[in-house]
Amino acid sequence: MLPFFPAERRISAGLAPPDTSFALIEKQRGALRIMALSPAACRLGLAPGMMLADARAQVPELLGFPHEEEADRAVLTRLALACEIYTPLVAAAQPYALLLDCTGCFDAVGMDEAQLGEDLTRRLVRHGFQARTAWAATPDAALACAVYGQDNPHDLPVEALELGAEVHQALRRSGLMVLGDLACRPSAPLAARFGTALPMRLAALLEEQDRRLTPLRSVPPVRVERRFPEPLALVDTLLKVIADLAGEAEALLAERGEGGRRFEVLLFRTDGHVAQLAVDSALPLRDPAAIADLFGERIASLADPLDPGFGYDVIRLAVSHCEALEQEQSGFTEDKRVKDTLPLLNRLAVRFGADSIRLFHPRNAHLPEYAASFMPVGAPGSGPVPGTAASGRAEAAMDTWPEPECGEPPLRPLFLFDPPQRVQVMAQVPDGPPRRFQWRGKSYRISFYEGPERIAYPWWKHPEGSGPTRDYYRVEDEQGHRFWLFRHGLYERESDHPHWYIHGQFA
Structure with missing residues (x-):
């Protein structure tokens, strides 16, 4: 329990003077209300929840600073992470407390309960935070004992139930001052008189029901x-x-x-x-x-x-x-010429981030712009990494992206224009191969061509069951530049004036 955490956080950060009476305030319903106080202000009889005007009527020199809840939560989270030196099960709780589940951790850290509590208190004081520690079998009981400064949950006041001022006042009028007074009474009459929440809360505080601790970070496997x-x-x-x-x-x-x-x-x-x-x-x-x-x-x-x-x-x-991870075995079929690219990919992932390293992944589509996609390395469905032993065993055929024969140039460019760019083409006959085309204000005279590679439109995606067909040509101009062109639509059967597009450029 950190009783003066918000104020001490400002003092340790140099945002408030030490040994000075000040309050952290927040505007609620048009009025300034005190959310936390410095230790010096508490010694003057002030309490959180008071109106700032009433507090200054008692202590005119009281300073006021804005209550920064987000900054408090961030520092409290850092303290919780630092407490993982004792146990991986650490959680932050309100009001400004740290919960540690040290079950089975004492032998690992080489301390008992008293030594661990002293070491934790010493580390917090070194950071400028006063602390009260308490041990109990459940998180609720430990937190309540730390808040009220008790060692035994049976000695906790009825206010530890946190059921509202009316319930607390009714319990005290009945002569029930501490939780020990409630422990020896049957739960059914208590639930009928004060509500069903009282027996459940009482069981948690008396270590009879364990709510379990939800750690700030999940425990790694x-x-x-x-x-x-x-x-x-x-x-x-x-x-x-x-x-x-x-x-x-x-x-x-x-x-x-x-x-x-x-x-x-x-x-x-x-x-x-x-x-x-x-x-x-x-x-x-x-x-x-x-x-x-x-x-x-x-x-x-x-x-x-x-x-x-x-x-x-x-x-x-x-x-x-x-x-x-399967155990890989070096055997007779292992290809020694295959270079493992995994170390390189790992270094690139560390340097630029894992999401920055992407590989081509084949898709079940025959249109070139949909035949492959980028996926992060190792993502579900991304397939084996090229150059690794797993890729050598996979032999995944990529039918939608045809491969050339050994020594031949690629059948399709590696990168495509999205969308394809319109070009003006001259041909000997309307349904023949291109002879000259204009693109981006420049004219290209074609010396060689290959094709056509005809790709039909996916009829199942067209409302009428048909669409324009593409005739792709690999062409090379007089300067040796190579392009991938296609005619969109069959002449006289699908279009009277089919258009031409450039879909990619070979390296």
Whole structure:
């Protein structure tokens, strides 16, 4: 529990003077209301929820600053991420509290409950935040004990139920002051008198019902870490530690039959700062050397270099995205001439982002502009990566994009104009091949041509069951430039004056 978090956040950021009475205010229904107070203002008898005018009537020198809820939430989230040094199950709660599920984590961090609480309080004080800690079997009970400063949930006041002032007042008039007074009474009469929410809330606070903690970040399927008795401050040594952690992760991934697509490294600095590095792989990966190389590439490309400060005391490697990875076997049929392009794709993904690396993916369409599409590497349905062993085994035929014979020029250009561009064509006969065409104000005289390649319109997409046919020609002009032209519509059968278009240009 951080009782003065909003005010101390402004003080630690240098936005408010320390040891001064001030309030954080927000306009509600046309009036300024106090949302939080500094420790000095609380010692003067003021309380959150008061009107600013009433507070200044008691303390004329009270300063007022705007309440910045978004900034408070961002800093609280950073503190929650820093608390992952103790456990991966961390959540932020209101009012300004951090919930940690440390079940099974004490042996890993080498502390018991008292030592962990003291270490956590010391780290928060170092950042300028006062803290109250409490331990309980459920998150609701722990939070309530921290808010009201109690060690036993049975000693909590009835206000911890948070059921409204009327219910709290009725309970006190009945002589029920603390939760222990309610624990020995049957729930049915309490529910009939004070509402059905009271027994459920009471069970959560008395550790009888566990609401479970929803962590700020989901727990990764594979997670390894290294703790150091002396802080680590050298980047070269950092890369060696990452390689060692990747070796441990490789064994865990191999047991699961998976490889990682996204790897994250958390660097916990001794002063509480947490640096996060992440790399993505084009395909599932678990090779330690390759993983270390990707992180070396990431560190080298950082706009702001890593600042170890006084050193890192914990380094954690998490594999947040895993996919199935088959064990590849070097056999008699393996083609040694095939060069594995996966390391190159991974480096490009680290440098420019995984979504920036795209491959052609065949589609079930015979019109050239729809025959292929761009898809990110490794995306579902994108198929194997060219140049890898998987692509050699796949042998996926791309019937919609014909391949030339060995040594022949490509049958279609790699890039197409979208949409095709209109050109003026001269031919010996109306339905014959082109002899000369004009494009972008320039005339081209054709020396060689190949074609036509006739592509019919997809009749199932036309309301009348028919559409203009395309006759494609590969042409070369006198200067050696090669183009891909087509006549849109069959002469006299589909159009009296068919138009010509240029659909692509060969490299």
